[in-house]
Amino acid sequence: MTVSDCIFCKIIAKVISSDIIYEDDRLIAIKDINPAAPLHLLIIPKQHIASLNEIGTEDIEMLGHIQLLASRLAAESGISARGYRLVNNCGEWGGQSVPHLHYHLLGGKQMGWPPK
Numbered sequence: 001m002t003v004s005d006c007i008f009c010k011i012i013a014k015v016i017s018s019d020i021i022y023e024d025d026r027l028i029a030i031k032d033i034n035p036a037a038p039l040h041l042l043i044i045p046k047q048h049i050a051s052l053n054e055i056g057t058e059d060i061e062m063l064g065h066i067q068l069l070a071s072r073l074a075a076e077s078g079i080s081a082r083g084y085r086l087v088n089n090c091g092e093w094g095g096q097s098v099p100h101l102h103y104h105l106l107g108g109k110q111m112g113w114p115p116k
């Protein structure tokens, strides 16, 4: 897959529409099209990085920004007190289906552990 075929790059470029919750120069947060919980957001860096396997020290600030944004969006969505989950699926066995780095922010229901 080339970057121009990437569905999240197309969402970032607004070639494909999405429900955008937050956007700045480095990140976008959108509603997941197929929500797995009452709140299911995707936090996506604008830079095309295929997966967590491809990150480096140059990405530390962006990765920290994702954590802070997740905490902020959880608070703004009213799910902070009861708890929530921030998930990255990496690669085939991790269950990653879109090869552009992203984190799932899930909340609004009790979740189980461990994953199946």
Ligand code: 5GP
Pocket (backbone or CB within 6 Å): 007, 016, 018, 019, 030, 031, 032, 033, 034, 035, 042, 088, 089, 095, 096, 097, 098, 099
């Ligand atoms: P992954 O399986 O790679 O961890 O997560 C990919 C997520 O992207 C899935 O939860 C899927 O529902 C979501 N997704 C796939 N295509 C689209 C789309 O076109 N728009 C939105 N908003 N979400 C998408």
Ligand code: ZN
Pocket (backbone or CB within 6 Å): 003, 006, 007, 008, 009, 010, 047, 048, 049, 099, 100
């Ligand atoms: Zn991409």
